[in-house]
Amino acid sequence: MNRKAIRRSPVLTRGPVLEREEYIEQAHLFELLFEQGGGAFPIQELLQQLRDEVLATTRLVMAIDYLLTEIKHSGLLGPAMHQLSHYFTPFQTYLIDQSESDTGRFLMSTAFQVLHSEAKYRLQDCSPVGLFLYQFEVLCRSRLTYDRGLTAISGDPLYDNQWSQWILGLRAQIGLVDFADLLFLSSEYYRDQLLASKQSTEGKGPFLLDAKTGRIAFANRRKDPTFLFGALQRHMGYPAVPRPKPVDDSKEVLSRMSRRIERLESRIQLMEEERRATLDITKFYEKQ
Template sequence: MPQPLLDRSEYVEQAYLYQVLRERVDIEMPMQELLEQIRYELLTTTNLPLAIDYLLTELKHSGQMAPAMKKLAHYFTPFQAYLVEEAEKESGRFTMGTALQVLEGEAKYRTTAHNEAGLFFYHFEVLCRNRLNYDRGLTAISNDPTFDRKWAQWILMLRAQVGLVDIADLLFLASDEYRVKMEEAGQSTDGKGPFLFGRKEGRIALGNRRREPLFLFAAMQRHLDYPTVPRPKPADENKDVIPQLMRRMERLESRIKLMEEERRAGIDITKFYAERDGSDSSGAADVQ
């Protein structure tokens, strides 16, 4: 059963937590130390400090936060726990920095007059842009307390249809724009729906049929004004350039020194094995 929605102050503190973690995670401090520091900065009249205590306990035992977030289902949503779980996977490409940025945007959006459509598109775009698992991700979204039974059933239906049917078609069939067109044509709406999206969302979906889904998400974000989903950043291939140049410079310097010695008086190669010869001669003396 979905947990009730939290008070606005809880989401304000959650947004601050994710923001500070995202800003400080780049300094490569352990997550445990970061949480211990930030805990004292949070508002004590909220339940977030208590939740952090539980997260710290799980971090000390297993080194992960996702299991604790799943157990705190009355405070953290299943989608929040799913994002952290994906970020903690060693083999995944979904980084903790991206997860914290997504969670920060979601928490800030919940502090405003958000609606179900905007929150759904934000979550679904996160799955698409970061190539996360649709089955597990949409299941987590359907269990969000913001969505009622009709929304949850439709999201689970989408989980079975995604990849087989154009997402724009599915959105249009679940919009008031489709219902109005059927009524204008004198057709019955029995057995259709549920009509969860407004006419605006239906028109956007109709205008993006057979097109790249990213265009659909961009249009929805502009009109519904939900947070911008962070784009995956390509790997920085230039971070190793300077160390490589330094090693090459060292090799060049050593070669130049050898060339200078050769031009002056020749290279005395005995200095490279004098110590070894000494050890060999001493060993030979011992044998004699």
């Protein structure tokens, strides 16, 4: 009997949707860590300062206490956020884990900036469509792994079971099917086309995306994905994803040029001394 291995979706602990004041204080937390985290103030001191600033009636105060305890022992935020899965979403924890990884290029300042924009977006009319597009664009622009990233996204409390299963199903399709096609085939715009042509919708869908998203995806098929993300961000109203800044190697280039100029000057000086027959080669002898 042939046994086929069945790939099971990982089970994530999905916390509840937090109250509005929690996201207000989270936005303040990540904003301060983004603005001053890479400066002269260590994260431990910033968390201690935020411990006294945030609203005392929110659960963020207890979360900061736990983060402070963990960072004093291990120097990392990720392990503590894993233990606080009832408060922080899996996507928030995933970004912090990637920023603290020794082998990754995802900067912690970028993670704080992304989380600050996401917390502010949740204070507005945040829809599952806009939140998913924002989180997925973060994975693309930051070059994070789709498998672990989509798994973390699927555990967000804003998504219901149908949304979570659809996001988990994307892990096997990303890279094989154009992302614009995946959005179009899961939109109400595609469903309306099937119904208009009197075709059956059985076995297709789920049609989770609205018709406007489907039209934008259909118009950007076989194009550069940056055009798709740009159009979606303009029309859906979710925050702009921070783009990785190119490495400024101008200082290194100037130092290499200065060293090369010094070597050229030394060679020219030796050539002039040799031409005038004043070159003293004894100065190059090894001193005993």
